[in-house]
Amino acid sequence: MWQCAGSSLRADFRWTLLGNGVYALGQWMTIVLLAKLTRPEIVGQYSLGFAIAVPVFMLTSLQLRLVLVSDVYQTTHFGHYLSLRLFCTVLALLIISVTVHVLGFRGSLRWTILMVGLAQAVEALSEIYYARLQLLDRMVRIAKSMIARTVLSALGLTAGVCLGGNLLWGLAGIVMARTIVLLGYDIRECSHEVAGQEKSFLRKDMLEPRWDFRMLGRLLSSTLPLSIIAVLVSLNLNVPRYFVEHAMGERAVGIFSAIASISAAGSMAVVSLGQSAFARLARSYATENFGEFRALLGKLLAFAAALGVCGIVVASVAGRQILTVLFRPEYAEQADLLAWMMAVGCVVYIAQFLGFGMTAAKCYHSQVVLFTLTNLGVAIGCYFLIPRLRLMGAILAMLIATVVQLAGSIAILARATRKRALLCARNADAVSADVLVQT
Numbered sequence: 001m002w003q004c005a006g007s008s009l010r011a012d013f014r015w016t017l018l019g020n021g022v023y024a025l026g027q028w029m030t031i032v033l034l035a036k037l038t039r040p041e042i043v044g045q046y047s048l049g050f051a052i053a054v055p056v057f058m059l060t061s062l063q064l065r066l067v068l069v070s071d072v073y074q075t076t077h078f079g080h081y082l083s084l085r086l087f088c089t090v091l092a093l094l095i096i097s098v099t100v101h102v103l104g105f106r107g108s109l110r111w112t113i114l115m116v117g118l119a120q121a122v123e124a125l126s127e128i129y130y131a132r133l134q135l136l137d138r139m140v141r142i143a144k145s146m147i148a149r150t151v152l153s154a155l156g157l158t159a160g161v162c163l164g165g166n167l168l169w170g171l172a173g174i175v176m177a178r179t180i181v182l183l184g185y186d187i188r189e190c191s192h193e194v195a196g197q198e199k200s201f202l203r204k205d206m207l208e209p210r211w212d213f214r215m216l217g218r219l220l221s222s223t224l225p226l227s228i229i230a231v232l233v234s235l236n237l238n239v240p241r242y243f244v245e246h247a248m249g250e251r252a253v254g255i256f257s258a259i260a261s262i263s264a265a266g267s268m269a270v271v272s273l274g275q276s277a278f279a280r281l282a283r284s285y286a287t288e289n290f291g292e293f294r295a296l297l298g299k300l301l302a303f304a305a306a307l308g309v310c311g312i313v314v315a316s317v318a319g320r321q322i323l324t325v326l327f328r329p330e331y332a333e334q335a336d337l338l339a340w341m342m343a344v345g346c347v348v349y350i351a352q353f354l355g356f357g358m359t360a361a362k363c364y365h366s367q368v369v370l371f372t373l374t375n376l377g378v379a380i381g382c383y384f385l386i387p388r389l390r391l392m393g394a395i396l397a398m399l400i401a402t403v404v405q406l407a408g409s410i411a412i413l414a415r416a417t418r419k420r421a422l423l424c425a426r427n428a429d430a431v432s433a434d435v436l437v438q439t
Contacts, residue, residue, distance in 0.1 A: 015143040019145070020146065021269075022146060022150045023149070024265060030157060032327065034046055035254070035327040041249075044249075044253035044257070045112050046167060047253055047257035048245060049113040050116055052100075052116075053096055053120055054238070056099070056117070057120045058227070058231040059227055059230070059231040060124075060227070061124055061127070063223060064081050065128065066359055067226060068128075069131055069135050069278060076219060077210055079210030081131070082209050082210075083209040083216060084220065085127075086125075086209060089124050092120075093117055096113065096114065100114060112168065112171065116171065119174050126149070130142045130186070148185060149177065152181060153173070155177065159173055225364035232368070236375050236398075237398075240378065241256065244386060244394055247387060248390065255331055255391070259334060259338055262315075263345035263348075266307050266342075267345070270304055270352045273300060273303065273353075278356050280296060281296060281297065281356060281357060288420070293360075301354070304346075308343075308347070308349050312339055312343055312346060316339045319335040319339055323335050337392060340392065343399060344398045347399065347402040350406060351402060354409035354413055355409065357413050358413050361413065363412050363416045366412045373408070378400075381393075385397050
């Protein structure tokens, strides 16, 4: 059975890695295409649009995918999750619109942010159907959807930029591509999977929204801490961009984002493996199988460390060549920053797996405190270091903050597992005592 489970995990990882790999490649190729064909200022606008829109969707997403997958006992209908996702998606678009107006963005930057928000909205709807498929261990179908979405988005972006002549038409192509995949594949595949199940909690009407506002309120209150964690994690990655834009302008944001995109490629593998293993982590923790929980988490951490060290070595040896080939010569002038960015990535990879572990252990409130402190640390670091060290200051601020995050994650997870193990031992002793009394 263990061998079968291990084989299944490897198969899930391969497909999830393939899907996320193609998706991340598409995201990365967007930066490469813009860097090759346009000025760094345009890359900066695109990156700033993501830096503003993505945290909003992180907040309103409520991390429903992880919550749904970790709900191993099926205590909440899928229709309630779907209803809450629809409501929060509309709310996110409204928040982005108000933010753009309040901050006074004008012209192409304004519309870029709004179009990025619309693209994220379509992706958020696909994610809730991915959660249902993941709960059924249908990682292959999720991977196929991500591949189709990436390929069509690349075609839409290319057609928009080449035929329309600007970034906005390219973003419109991405929105159209994601909508086609959502309506033509994600919903249909999820419906087919549910229709093929015999259990009552998997009947087809579960794919329909359920507007029970009392239930939605309870679901919202239980998922809000996890949502706050997600937005804090997103801000931790995007806060340096805000400070760089304020101190150095959109061009510097473009260069910084291009270099950071290489480190982000490693996160793709980490997220892929983390998503594949998360259901098993949550199940082993919920069933109090702490040996399996620690063993699986240990393997994940070893993979993260190896991946990070390899990234540092490659960046140190061939950083200038990599930046020249992928982008343009002006990016290669900052080649010394790449190895430092990969060092940040190494710590981030390890911390990301610990984040999956903490979420599987339902350590929500502790993570809120941890990531709040981490964000304060990166903001303070950027405030003092960027004016003095420029882009290197932003990277050092990120490195300091991620080290703090890593140390805090280890402490939180160790405390949670130790506390749960002690509680289980006390319950077992109490049951044994009752049995002895009865006999």
